[in-house]
Amino acid sequence: MEDLLVGAGLLNEDRISYDAVKGFRVLPTATLNFELLDRALTMLVLMSIHDIMKLDLLRPIATEDFRGYEAGDPISDHDVALSYVLE
Known part of the structure; x- marks a missing residue:
């Protein structure tokens, strides 16, 4: 889902983190277009x-x-x- 949002330009890629246990998560400072x-x-x-x-x-x-x-x-x-x- 994150790749889809980033690819569509809806979410900035530099605001996504990956944790091996929790998976992908959007940092609180994420900016949306x-x-x-x-x-x-x-x-x-x-x-x-x-x-x-x-x-x-x-x-x-x-x-x-x-x-x-x-x-x-x-x-x-x-x-x-x-x-x-x-x-």
Whole structure:
């Protein structure tokens, strides 16, 4: 996990220590890159909403013509549904 966080630039490598018994640990003075954390959180939220759009119950209903869907039609393509919600 530490390698993933360091590789993504979310954690500074010089603030991680390794103990043979306890394993890896982050030193209390570790600094986080909050800009990248915000990006990572944004991507996780976007992926979650994208997957939610696969549920029939939560798919949006077009209020006007949108990418081949007429007003009143449920948007069955989850990618188009996400675009609809974001627009």
